[in-house]
Amino acid sequence: MPNTKYLEALDNLHITLKSSYTDFINKDIDFENFEISNYLLERMRQYYQTQYDNKVFLEKSYIINGADFFTEQLLFFMKIYLAKKHPELKAFSEKQIIPKRGMIRPDISIWKDEEVVAIIECKTQLGWNRKRWEIDFNERENKLKKSFKNAKAFLVVLTAENWGGFEDNELLGKKYFCLLKDKWVTKYENEHDIYIPIEKLFNQIF
Secondary structure, X not given: OOOHHHXXXXXXXXXXXXXXXXXXXXXXXXXXXXXXXXXXXXHHHHHHHHHHHHHHHHOOOOOOOOHHHHHHHHHHHHXXXXXXXXXXXXXXXXXXXXXXXXXXXXXXXXXXXXXXXXXXXXXXXXXXXXXXXXXXXXXXXXXXXXXXXXXXXXXXXXXXXXXXXXOOOOOEOOOEEEEEOOOOHHHOOOHHHEOOOHHHHHHHHO
C-alpha cells in the first residue's frame, strides 16, 4: 500500500519520543554544561530542515510553523530535568493557571501540587513583535502574580537572528533566554554557537 510507510513513520514518532524519554531518564546528564541545549538545538535544526525540504518538494510558499514543536521539545527536556532533580514538581503545556475565563494558558507551566512555581513562554523569534514583546510578557506576568504571587515568569527565544535581540537587557540570562544570537537554527553546528544555554533557565527556576 502506498500510504503504509508514511503512516508507520508518523506512528513511530510517538514511539520514538517515549523511547527517547526513557533513554534520557536512564542517562547521566550534566546539567551544568550545554548538553541539554545541544540536544534541543539539534532537534530544532532537524525539524526545520525537514520542513524546508518538504516546502521545496511540495512547492509550498511557507513551512509549517515551528513554535509548537519548540515548546514541545523544551517541555520534553524540562520534564526530564524535573524527574531527575525535582520529582515533586510537574511540567505542563497550555494548562490554564486558574479554571476561570480570561486566565492565561502559559506555553509551559511548572507546578507543585496546586501551586504554580513558574511559567515559561516560548518563541522561535521575536521579529514579528519587536516593539511590544516585553509589554506583552509583563502583562502575562502580572496576571500570573495576581493568582500566584511567588511564581516566576520566563521567556525563551530560539534565535535573535532576525531582530535586535535582547541587546544589553539586564534580565538576559535571568528572566529572558535566547539560545542562538546571530544565526538561524538550520545553521547550528555545535555548542560554540550557543548564546544563552537553556541550563541557565533550569538554575533560575529554583
